[in-house]
Amino acid sequence: MSPRSRSALSAVLIALASLLAPCATLAGWAMHGPADTGRYVAAVAPLADDPAVRDAAADTLGAGFAGFVDEATAGPVNGAVRLFVRDAARSFTRTEAFHEGWDAANRTVHAAVLRALRDDRAAGHAVTVDLAPVTERVRDRLAEDHVPFARRIPVRHTAVTVLPAHEADRLRKGYQVLDVAAFWLPLAAVVFAVTGIAVAACRRRAVTAAGIGTALGGALLALAVLVGRRLTVAELPGPVDGPAAGAVYDALTETLRTASWLLVALGLTVALASWLTGRYGRPARRRPPANTATGPAEPTGPTPPRPTGTRL
Numbered sequence: 001m002s003p004r005s006r007s008a009l010s011a012v013l014i015a016l017a018s019l020l021a022p023c024a025t026l027a028g029w030a031m032h033g034p035a036d037t038g039r040y041v042a043a044v045a046p047l048a049d050d051p052a053v054r055d056a057a058a059d060t061l062g063a064g065f066a067g068f069v070d071e072a073t074a075g076p077v078n079g080a081v082r083l084f085v086r087d088a089a090r091s092f093t094r095t096e097a098f099h100e101g102w103d104a105a106n107r108t109v110h111a112a113v114l115r116a117l118r119d120d121r122a123a124g125h126a127v128t129v130d131l132a133p134v135t136e137r138v139r140d141r142l143a144e145d146h147v148p149f150a151r152r153i154p155v156r157h158t159a160v161t162v163l164p165a166h167e168a169d170r171l172r173k174g175y176q177v178l179d180v181a182a183f184w185l186p187l188a189a190v191v192f193a194v195t196g197i198a199v200a201a202c203r204r205r206a207v208t209a210a211g212i213g214t215a216l217g218g219a220l221l222a223l224a225v226l227v228g229r230r231l232t233v234a235e236l237p238g239p240v241d242g243p244a245a246g247a248v249y250d251a252l253t254e255t256l257r258t259a260s261w262l263l264v265a266l267g268l269t270v271a272l273a274s275w276l277t278g279r280y281g282r283p284a285r286r287r288p289p290a291n292t293a294t295g296p297a298e299p300t301g302p303t304p305p306r307p308t309g310t311r312l
Helices: 003-031 036-049 051-073 079-092 096-118 132-144 165-199 203-235 243-252 256-280
Strands: 127-130 160-165
Touching: 003 165, 036 051, 036 096, 036 203, 036 243, 036 256, 051 079, 051 096, 051 160, 051 243, 096 127, 096 160, 096 165, 160 165, 165 203, 203 243, 203 256, 243 256
Parallel strands: none
Antiparallel strands: 127 160
16 A cells, blocks of 8 residues: 555544544443433532522422412412412522432432333333422421421322423433444544554654544534533523523533543643654764765775784
8 A cells, every 4th residue: 555545544544533532422421421320419419509409499399389388278379478488498498408309309310211211111101200209208307307397298199200202212212322332432433543543654643633633522522512501501491491400511511521621631642742752752863974074084095904013
C-alpha cells in the first residue's frame, strides 16, 4: 500500500474513532449512571435541599393535602386554610422526614421504571407504582418527631402512573439499543483509533490527529448536554418545569459533563505531547563535513609506513 493510501485510510479510521468517542461516552453514562438505581438515588438526594425543588414539592404536597381536606369536609376549603396548608408543606420540606421520603420515593419509582424497561413482557402496559409504603414511612417518622395529627395522615394504596404505555414501549426500545451500544461503541472507538495509528505513514501525526479529534468530540458532547438541558426543561409541563427541572437535569448529567471535559483534556494532552515530541525530540545525526575552514586538511596521498626498527 502506498504512503498516500495509508494516510487516507488512517484519516478515515481516526475520524470514525473521534465520532464514536462521545457516543460511547454517552451510552456508557446512560447505562451506568441514570440506569443504576443506587447511583440515581445518590445523584438526586442533594436536590432535597434545593430551594426550587423544595418549592415544587411543597406545592404538590399542599395541593394533595388540600384535596384530602376537601374530601373529608365534603367541600372546598377556604383560602386561609389553603395558605396554612401551603406554609405547613414548606416547613415539612425542611425536615429529615422529607429527605427520607424523597429518597424512598425516588428509589421506588426508579426501580419500577427499570424493571419495566428490562422486561419485554411489560410491553403495552403502563408503569405504575404504589407510594403507600413511602407515605407510611413518612407518617411514622413524623409521629416519632411528635408532630400533631401525624397518625391521622391517610395511607392509600393507589397505583400512580409513572409512564404511559406508549412512552414505556418507546423507552424500552431505546434502553435495549443503549445496552448494546454501551459495550460495542467504546470497543469500536479504540479499535479504529489503534488501527488508524498503526497504518499511518507518519504515526506521530496520526497520534496528534487522534488527540485533537478526541478533544473535539468531548467539546461536542458538552455542547449537546447544554442544548439538551434547554430542550428538556422547555418541554416539561406543569409544576416540574423551571428551576426545579433544571436542578434535576444538572444532578443527573453531572458525571456526563465531567466525562466530556475529561475527553477534552485527554485529547489535548495526547496531541500536545505528540507535537512536542516531534518538535523537541532527539535531533537527527549529521555527518561531519569532509573539509573545514579551520581544521587541518586530510592527507590525499598514501600514508607513509611507520618505521619498525629501533634507533641505536
